[in-house]
Amino acid sequence: MVGLLHTGRHYDDDIDENGVLYHYPTTQRPKARDENEIQSIKNAKALNLPVFVIQNVGNRKKVNLAWLDDFDDELRICILTFNGADISKNEFRSTKTLASLPIFGQRKKSSVEVIRAERDPLFKFNILRRFSGKCLVTEINVTEMLDAAHIVPVASGGTESNENGLLLSASAHRALDSGLWAINPSSLKVETRADGPSTSRMKFSITDLSEYSDKLNRDALAYRYEKLFLQKLSS
Numbered sequence: 001m002v003g004l005l006h007t008g009r010h011y012d013d014d015i016d017e018n019g020v021l022y023h024y025p026t027t028q029r030p031k032a033r034d035e036n037e038i039q040s041i042k043n044a045k046a047l048n049l050p051v052f053v054i055q056n057v058g059n060r061k062k063v064n065l066a067w068l069d070d071f072d073d074e075l076r077i078c079i080l081t082f083n084g085a086d087i088s089k090n091e092f093r094s095t096k097t098l099a100s101l102p103i104f105g106q107r108k109k110s111s112v113e114v115i116r117a118e119r120d121p122l123f124k125f126n127i128l129r130r131f132s133g134k135c136l137v138t139e140i141n142v143t144e145m146l147d148a149a150h151i152v153p154v155a156s157g158g159t160e161s162n163e164n165g166l167l168l169s170a171s172a173h174r175a176l177d178s179g180l181w182a183i184n185p186s187s188l189k190v191e192t193r194a195d196g197p198s199t200s201r202m203k204f205s206i207t208d209l210s211e212y213s214d215k216l217n218r219d220a221l222a223y224r225y226e227k228l229f230l231q232k233l234s235s
Contacts, residue, residue: 002040003052004080014121017082019066020053021121023144024076041068041078051080070125075133075143079125103152103220105159123160124148130215131167137190137204140169147173151220156227163217175202182229183209185221191229 004022006015014021022041025034044051045068055062064082071078127148134141149166152158168176175181180196181204183189190199190207199207209216 002037002044002049003054004037004041005054006056014124015055016120019069019079019081019121020055021125022053022078022080024078026076038071038078041080042071044068050083053080053082069122072125072129075128077125077128077143079122081122103159103161103164103217104157120160123165126162127165127167130162130165131212134167135169135172136166136209136212137172137199137206138169139205145169149173149176151217152223153177153228156223158220164220166216172202172204179228182225183216183221185218185225188213188216188221191225193229 006020006022014023024038027034041051050065050067053064053066055064066080066082069079069081124147128143128146133143133146135146140146147168147170149168150158151164151166158164166176175197179193180202181190181192181199184191188209190204190209192199192202
């Protein structure tokens, strides 16, 4: 059997009660050992065998049975789904299950140490793929430095639909949520607050996102632009 340890020290947002977004290991061990670990996960999928995912929860260790759902060797990530459904009915999630979600909806809550809104690792996996593993505005392509950002925030009813996601560096994501910038839904250009930092100061190398016109949902962009950005400008 294959076992994986998810400590939560580096990628706490990449695991929830349904599954885990697992980053391929890059350790000080011989390269072949890291490669063999990933191959063993793929072999488990081929043999229809589960993978043990061990998670640190406070002072305890929680063990989940998981199945490999999908992987991307170029981005060096894979998504594993926990056995939270009836195996005989094949009720596991897949990388396509979030694509048909509406943009607005209710998000689940989970309780571990505290109650929080779940950050779905499958959402991040899909958004990484949707935007080819590169931040839309900084062009950073280091997976560990990227966030799957919600266009319509969770607090406003945004869901994990692929249509509701942007791939951003952590700093660009924080600036977005702080209302420092937004995407004009008509021109698909980045706009900043007159009293805030410029795109160059925020280290944005891309300000015209028209090349992503087929991947950006204009209704979702309009919501953030009008409700969260223009209102800040007028306040």
